[in-house]
Amino acid sequence: MNKYSLLAVSLLVSMSSFAQTKNLPAPNMQRKTLSVMETFQQRKSVREYSDKMLSDQDLADLLWAAQGKNRPDGHITAPTAMNRQEIRLYVFTAQDVSLYDPQTHTLSQVTTGDHRDIVAAGQNFTKTAPVVLVMVADMDKFGSTNQHAQWMVAVDTGIVSENINLYCAAAGLCTVPRGSMNANAIRELLGLSENQIPLINNPVGFPK
Numbered sequence: 111m112n113k114y115s116l117l118a119v120s121l122l123v124s125m126s127s128f129a130q131t132k133n134l135p136a137p138n139m140q141r142k143t144l145s146v147m148e149t150f151q152q153r154k155s156v157r158e159y160s161d162k163m164l165s166d167q168d169l170a171d172l173l174w175a176a177q178g179k180n181r182p183d184g185h186i187t188a189p190t191a192m193n194r195q196e197i198r199l200y201v202f203t204a205q206d207v208s209l210y211d212p213q214t215h216t217l218s219q220v221t222t223g224d225h226r227d228i229v230a231a232g233q234n235f236t237k238t239a240p241v242v243l244v245m246v247a248d249m250d251k252f253g254s255t256n257q258h259a260q261w262m263v264a265v266d267t268g269i270v271s272e273n274i275n276l277y278c279a280a281a282g283l284c285t286v287p288r289g290s291m292n293a294n295a296i297r298e299l300l301g302l303s304e305n306q307i308p309l310i311n312n313p314v315g316f317p318k
């Protein structure tokens with residue numbers, strides 16, 4: 111192998127370690143949570159988080175509750191109009207940004223580094239949440255961009271966010287749904303097209 115082939119191989123190896131895909135633990139159906147009625151009683155917006163990190167199991171259960179696959183035919187925990195499943199769910203942490211795949215229950219790294227500041231957009235408490243979930247509506251996957259389609263994807267996004275709100279209340283985590291964020295910077299960072307629209311985000315952590 112000459113030095114150019116060696117260089118190409120090492121470049122490929124470093125690129126493949128960059129674009130990692132991580133299997134998440136299966137959702138824990140035995141997790142101790144509040145009842146549905148207690149959950150509604152507890153649901154509230156919280157804007158202060160402790161330093162405690164979420165474990166892999168915590169994150170896996172949170173993402174699955176948000177919009178994980180819950181039936182063998184590929185349907186997910188969040189209903190979507192015409193089952194288009196057009197909401198992309200990104201996970202921002204202090205280490206990197208990843209995309210959740212509901213069908214394989216995996217996380218694929220999109221980029222490295224701490225980019226929570228562009229989601230915070232001035233609301234600094236967002237940067238203190240160990241996990242910030244960003245919901246991006248993919249109008250191409252929905253199949254239309256007309257006004258009715260825009261309403262439907264907004265409703266679908268709200269449902270995913272509410273799954274997160276309720277899961278957090280039930281499982282002893284805390285969160286707040288946020289419309290504020292630097293959508294243009296997020297678009298640029300994630301390489302989104304103009305039909306992929308960051309709509310809402312949920313910082314998630316443990317109570318302080």
Ligand SMILES: Cc1cc2nc3c(=O)[nH]c(=O)nc-3n(C[C@H](O)[C@H](O)[C@H](O)COP(=O)(O)O)c2cc1C
Pocket residue numbers: 153154155156157233286287288289290310
């Ligand atoms: C669509 C939507 C957008 C919101 N955007 C923000 C936001 O950008 N920043 C924020 O701190 N709270 C935001 N909130 C949270 C609301 O301020 C909060 O839900 C409201 O004050 C009621 O409080 P509660 O959630 O504790 O019942 C948003 C809520 C919704 C539903």
